[in-house]
Amino acid sequence: METKKKKIAKALKQYIPEEYIDYIISLMFAEQLSFRISKPRKTKAGDYRPPFGEKPHRISINGDLNPYAFLITTIHEFAHMHTFIKHGPYVKAHGKEWKNEFKSLLLPVLNQKSLPEPITQALARSLENLKASSCTDIHLARALKTYDKKNDKLELLENLANNQLFRLGKNTFQRGILKRRRYLCREVHTGKHYLVNRLAEVEPINEN
Numbered sequence: 001m002e003t004k005k006k007k008i009a010k011a012l013k014q015y016i017p018e019e020y021i022d023y024i025i026s027l028m029f030a031e032q033l034s035f036r037i038s039k040p041r042k043t044k045a046g047d048y049r050p051p052f053g054e055k056p057h058r059i060s061i062n063g064d065l066n067p068y069a070f071l072i073t074t075i076h077e078f079a080h081m082h083t084f085i086k087h088g089p090y091v092k093a094h095g096k097e098w099k100n101e102f103k104s105l106l107l108p109v110l111n112q113k114s115l116p117e118p119i120t121q122a123l124a125r126s127l128e129n130l131k132a133s134s135c136t137d138i139h140l141a142r143a144l145k146t147y148d149k150k151n152d153k154l155e156l157l158e159n160l161a162n163n164q165l166f167r168l169g170k171n172t173f174q175r176g177i178l179k180r181r182r183y184l185c186r187e188v189h190t191g192k193h194y195l196v197n198r199l200a201e202v203e204p205i206n207e208n
Contacts, residue, residue: 005029015063015070019114024071027078027105031085032056037063046073048080050089057081066147068119072140075105103127118143138181141199151201157183158198165205168196172205 005025012021015037028035038047038060045065049058059077061070079102083091091097109115110123122143145156160166160175165188167173173196176184182195196202 015061015065015067016074017067017071017114019112020071020109023108023112024074031081033081034058036060040064045069046077048077048084050081050084057084066144066149068115068147069144071109072106072123072144075109076102079105116147118146138198145199153203154201155204156198157185157196157200157202160202160204166202167205168200168202173202 008025008028009021012024016024032051034056036059040062044062046059046061049055051057059074059081061074061077065073079098080093082101082105083098086101087097106123106127110120113120115123119140122137122140126137126140155166157166157175158178162175162177164175165172166175172188173185173194174188176186176193178184178198179195182197184193185196186193
């Protein structure tokens with residue numbers, strides 16, 4: 001068992017800040033669990049699946065997340081697992097039961113006082129009024145994003161001016177008005193409008 005834990009700890013060093021590895025491993029070994037590092041997914045950063053047949057609890061986390069985002073996303077998914085174990089499958093995915101579990105699992109991380117101050121402040125604020133995830137808590141998402149690897153060609157959509165053109169994937173858009181957490185953007189070639197996350201990384205097009 002100890003040899004297995006050491007192997008997992010060694011593998012996790014490239015994904016999670018080292019001071020939190022023991023805590024995450026303790027959560028892993030508390031239940032029968034399959035924990036997997038996933039290829040990047042556009043629609044989600046992590047995923048939890050309950051036991052089915054002979055399959056144990058399953059958690060997968062995107063391997064391209066920065067260490068702090070990986071840590072928080074992992075705890076997010078463990079909160080889903082704990083909620084399932086304690087309350088079964090018939091509670092809301094991010095209802096009060098999940099929120100209580102998420103808060104409980106985050107407190108040891110905060111109490112260790114090893115996180116960067118901007119993330120600590122954002123998490124403390126988040127715990128006052130928990131959102132479904134770091135992706136819907138704009139302050140926490142912004143704090144976590146500052147630790148992503150930088151690409152000089154990319155800029156956050158919220159930092160562009162209204163009507164400025166930008167590339168996202170293979171398409172060219174024009175930024176419009178902000179609607180809650182997303183900008184209404186027009187795809188230049190088709191004229192269709194799409195809601196794009198304000199923290200999306202896009203390539204600005206500077207018109208001469």
